[in-house]
Amino acid sequence: MARLRARRQERGATVGLAERRKALGYSQEGLAHALGVDRTTIGRWENGRNLPQPSLRRKIAALLQLGLAELDTLTLQLPAEPQEPAGPPLCDCHAPGDMDDDMIRRDFLRVLAVSGALPALSVDEAAALTEGIHRGNSTDFTRMNSHLWQVYQLARVKGSVYPIVREQLQALHRTLDGRSDAEVSGLRSAAADLFQLAGELAFDGNRYTDAAASYVLAASVSKDVGSFDLWACALVRHAYVDMYERQYREAASTLSAAGTIASRGDSSMSTRYWVASVQAEAYAGMGDLTACERALDEAEKVLDLPGPIHNGGWLRFDGSRLAEERGARYVQLGRLNLGETALMGALDHDPLAKGPSFRRRGAVLTDLAVIGAKRRDTDQVVTFGSEALQLALETTSGYVARRLQVLRAELGPIARDRRIAELDAGIRALNMM
Template structure:
């Protein structure tokens, strides 16, 4: 029996199943045809909706793969994101050849084509990061990012002397595209965007930008609990940041994310050492961030430290730290839904570890509301991981209802 047959057996239309899972009807159709697979955070909700175990769901997906149909890791030739990446790589190859040509030859090839101004791209990118940061739904920013990448491709195709500045602008945009994909739990697209950002940053000689691309790539590894691989990636980022601008906060952000990897490895000493290094960001000037691809200013360190203590099982240290962070992320202060949702989920996780259903419900319900309001796949993924902590609490009907709500959250 395939996915479609199981859905029909339960009397669901594609529209009904899509509504239960918070995805588009076409997504269900693509699952059933084998063109894409549900992401790991989506599988739990799909298994619940189809009334099968995760093992049975995996068997159904394996059967679809065996038919030879296309997987989501291999986009079709018409996939717009893949086309942008291919065109970008083609332009890098051509522009490299142009720089090797005599001036007259290069000008002949680019005659009549408008040249892009690097400063304009830098200003536009800075504006896009501000829009991204304020947007409740991060995916809403992506069409603008795509348009900007297309325009930048055209400029790179004809650039010569200013290519390094344009490459930096491109690396910046690919990091932003990766952030949108990561927030939507599209890990393959996120990793591809971060890898491209790192490669282009290298060509631009932009060490801080390069290090930040590696940090973001490490988050993909950690989202799949590959902490050792993340630690290796962050070690490389640390070395790159050491060659960058000492007035920027890059190396302190690297340390903050290293703390998460060390917590995942169960190393409290290394985790706290990294957090202490991250705290030194407070010694820098107000110009240590750019509000775009580098935004680490230490304001989130309380919630980061609290979340790390939860990872390590040090609930005594975690709760007080997280409550301080929660006050700092009050919605009245204009902080992001995603950030507050993450803190609430960590506090709910403490309740789950203590077998305290009231604490789980108090914080978990608010986090669910924020995940719905923001359509954040990141918060939804954190909440779905919380369900794994419920254990015996799942016998409490209120906690079971919360788990059912979490299972229907959208993880696009």
């Protein structure tokens, strides 16, 4: 640490890493998402406790619009009175006592979700469309939940549904209070359903620990009432929390449990095929092309199911997004031509007039822009990236905003182009809203 301080004095630099981040409009969380690390990792770099891993240096430099030498200067800036740690390594390594509290809680919640344990958690989540659902009939709650899922799916601004869901959960809690076990079975299923929607809202708002807590409750209650499909879907949603932290092996473990549970559910429903679709994403993140394609092929079997295969609420998988999923997985794996073909097909055959999710369209557009960035094709980046940015602004979707941060990390050498710089500034501004 003394050696780093001496090098700082030699360089005579006055601007640190935190100042550079703020000047470019990044919050710590925004920069962390773009790099695929935890927010506290950024804090450790900025306070001088750790240095970035060598594998991340080029990406950090590109995002902060620095040369590697300039980045080295900034990462060697230490606070005026640094705390001397008890010998941690000078790299971005997570020693057992150095893990972020949120990361620990999320991993704990993942284990609880898979095991089906029900901890005494307080989840500040939401729900109810009207004020009149105090009769306490499980059928009423189920019907209202179904309506809420439709509202959520169609809403351009997902956060607008939050107060409604919150009220619904409060009403359900009041109804459950004091009832016997024999009276509450149907109400518990409605609660598990609603906790999944609460988790979706938290996830879209980048509140991952809140989302994980909601999914744990959904999984636990589903297990308690013996609803295997509902339980499996809660685990799938929990796996997404790990995947957006790039913890693909942990996600794959959760999804394996979800697959086992789904196999015990209703074979006429699409649950097991949704599990396979999400497993493909985990395998792509692990770089396993063979396992990814095998999972995608399994997911496509959903197209052979007759009749109603989902409920339009906590289970909505019908195979309509398989083309975009396959395209996104190929982009993850670096198979750009295959990815572009699949994504363009998804864009052409999923027009807005047919009511697809705005965030799904934003994700497809962003993936096409990422392909352009990898090819150094500025026209493609601007065409698709600008439309995705507009969707993110109109919907305030954290999901699309996160995808756009991934695009920023790919801009690299083309970032100096005027049009690319304008797009980059627009994406950067999302972190400040």
